[in-house]
Amino acid sequence: xxxxxxxxxxxxxxxxxxxxxxxxxxxxxxxxxxxxxxxxxxxxxxxxxxxxxxxxxxxxxxxxxxxxxxxxxxxxxxxxxxxxxxxxxxxxxxxxxxxxxxxxxxxxxxxxxxxxxxxxxxxxxxxxxxxxxxxxxxxxxxxxxxxxxxxxxxxxxxxxxxxxxxxxxxxxxxxxxxxxxxxxxxxxxxxxxxxxxxxxxxxxxxxxxxxxxxxxxxxxxxxxxxxxxxxxxxxxxxxxxxxxxxxxxxxxxxxxxxxxxxxxxxxxxxxxxxxxxxxxxxxxxxxxxxxxxxxxxxxxxxxxxxxxxxxxxxxxxxxxxxxxxx
Numbered sequence: 344x345x346x347x348x349x350x351x352x353x354x355x356x357x358x359x360x361x362x363x364x365x366x367x368x369x370x371x372x373x374x375x376x377x378x379x380x381x382x383x384x385x386x387x388x389x390x391x392x393x394x395x396x397x398x399x400x401x402x403x404x405x406x407x408x409x410x411x412x413x414x415x416x417x418x419x420x421x422x423x424x425x426x427x428x429x430x431x432x433x434x435x436x437x438x439x440x441x442x443x444x445x446x447x448x449x450x451x452x453x454x455x456x457x458x459x460x461x462x463x464x465x466x467x468x469x470x471x472x473x474x475x476x477x478x479x480x481x482x483x484x485x486x487x488x489x490x491x492x493x494x495x496x497x498x499x500x501x502x503x504x505x506x507x508x509x510x511x512x513x514x515x516x517x518x519x520x521x522x523x524x525x526x527x528x529x530x531x532x533x534x535x536x537x538x539x540x541x542x543x544x545x546x547x548x549x550x551x552x553x554x555x556x557x558x559x560x561x562x563x564x565x566x567x568x569x570x571x572x573x574x575x576x577x578x579x580x581x582x583x584x585x586x587x588x589x590x591x592x593x594x595x596x597x598x599x600x601x602x603x604x605x606x607x608x609x610x611x612x613x614x615x616x617x618x619x620x621x622x623x624x625x626x627x628x629x630x631x632x633x634x635x636x637x638x639x640x641x642x643x644x645x646x647x648x649x650x651x652x653x654x655x656x657x658x659x660x661x662x663x664x665x666x667x668x669x
Contacts (some may be wrong), residue, residue, distance in 0.1 A: 437595055
């Protein structure tokens, strides 16, 4: 009697395991793979890309959006969205400079910035959790209100700092690394620990995955949402301090324009679902870097700035399409 042959079955099983492994690798590390591919492509297309000063310049340019994106990640993981971050940044910057000039104290300006940012985020959270208003509508209202407050307070123009030393916050270096880069990296590490190694982080994922189930699990969903939007507002205030300090001024009309779109783009590219409950802080970090590299690469290749938005839009669409395939 001939021995039964198991080779075809073993081969099929091996191929299935390989496909499962590749699917897992792509699902978990797709943004890192995309980052490596884009990094290598940029280096091949333009040798100047690998210059250390250019690399630090990329990190410097993405530091503000990166910090804002960390807050946006938490918001989107909870199942919401925040359209007010750009306008709140302008409002926080105006209030910080006014406090700086009125008191002559840098700590007072920093405190004012943090209070205003936290207050804006807190109001968003209360409207969404207690008022049962959709996050899109609540933050859209805050976007309009914050920009109006900034414009009214600054008479529609810019306000400049009059205290020596304030500009040093964003224009000083530790070795070769600028302070905004260090702040961005520290904030990324803190938010990563908060979302991955604390009970609060688990609650945010639970609320974003299934709010009804979270309520039945005795999670205080309203408190979680208020905390998420408040932290996002605080992170916006940190970004506002950096932007205001870098220029020693803030424009009530143009500062923060479209920052919400850049932040949402970075978060989506990083793999966070629009529906909430799934995503990673480290994914947002690499999403921010991908946007920075693309902008830098297009500048080095003299691509028209009018076309750069098209490239960014295509990347967002492709990222969402890949998410739907998961």
